[in-house]
Amino acid sequence: xxxxxxxxxxxxIKEDIKNKISTLEAQGKKVPHLAAILVGNDPASExxxxxxxxxxxxxxxxxxxxxxxxSISEQRLLEKINELNNDENIxxxxxxVPLPKHISExxxxxxxSPEKDVDxxxxxxxxxxxxxxxTFISATPYGVLLMxxxxxxxxQGKNVVIIGRSHTVGTPLSILMSRNNNExxxxxxxxxxxxxxxxxxxxxxxxxxVAAIGKPKFVTADMVKENAVxxxxxxxxxxxxxxxxxFTLKGDVDFENVAPKCSYITPVPxxxxxxxxxxxxxxxxxxxxxxxxx
Numbered sequence: 001x002x003x004x005x006x007x008x009x010x011x012x013i014k015e016d017i018k019n020k021i022s023t024l025e026a027q028g029k030k031v032p033h034l035a036a037i038l039v040g041n042d043p044a045s046e047x048x049x050x051x052x053x054x055x056x057x058x059x060x061x062x063x064x065x066x067x068x069x070x071s072i073s074e075q076r077l078l079e080k081i082n083e084l085n086n087d088e089n090i091x092x093x094x095x096x097v098p099l100p101k102h103i104s105e106x107x108x109x110x111x112x113s114p115e116k117d118v119d120x121x122x123x124x125x126x127x128x129x130x131x132x133x134x135t136f137i138s139a140t141p142y143g144v145l146l147m148x149x150x151x152x153x154x155x156q157g158k159n160v161v162i163i164g165r166s167h168t169v170g171t172p173l174s175i176l177m178s179r180n181n182n183e184x185x186x187x188x189x190x191x192x193x194x195x196x197x198x199x200x201x202x203x204x205x206x207x208x209x210v211a212a213i214g215k216p217k218f219v220t221a222d223m224v225k226e227n228a229v230x231x232x233x234x235x236x237x238x239x240x241x242x243x244x245x246x247f248t249l250k251g252d253v254d255f256e257n258v259a260p261k262c263s264y265i266t267p268v269p270x271x272x273x274x275x276x277x278x279x280x281x282x283x284x285x286x287x288x289x290x291x292x293x294x
Contacts, residue, residue, distance in 0.1 A: 219232075
């Protein structure tokens, strides 16, 4: 069993981006600038945004953080996004979710200019992704693909089972891995969900399993065939009074019992989460160079 170490893979990707940005600076060209919006004081959101800002600084991406109280009106937030859309100095915009209940995430997603949507959630970018056009790919699916590329894990002709059909992970990843792409595509993909019959039998046919269902230790050893590759996208906070934080992080896979059967497996934490940030940074860099016809 080999661990798919997100720290090793993401460090290599960030170093590559850092070198590219150094080249831009040496040529006197503009470096990427990411604008992040944080509404409220959700602890998890605070941690995620702080990590994104820190990573930007490490590799030379400029970043601006705009913080707002949870009482900000939906209209005011939309106005701020529009202001950033029109700011030529800003290349990428992300709005950290979840948002307060009085603010529509759909309206916020639609308000962000597709050209600056480095989270890859705007319908135009999703449509471009489906059609195989240049675009921003949602950070977590993109991170999974970058992980596979880094460790030279081929998806050609493989049976892939994805558990979870969310529009942010499962569904786009199923499209990306099944399309005609020699690097991380050409797989036969089965997208499973809560209505899938005999999920265990389906999983036992998989060369690669991607768990993205949001249920801790959902994938057990009896669902995984020998030498399968297992990608755990889940990040579940489990109460743990022995931890200073009061919780511990567990994935969607029963790691301790599944790992011995695998050829490759991602840990939680330290796996896909780090790759998601690396993918966001890649999207932000690409925001200065992608030629997307909207």
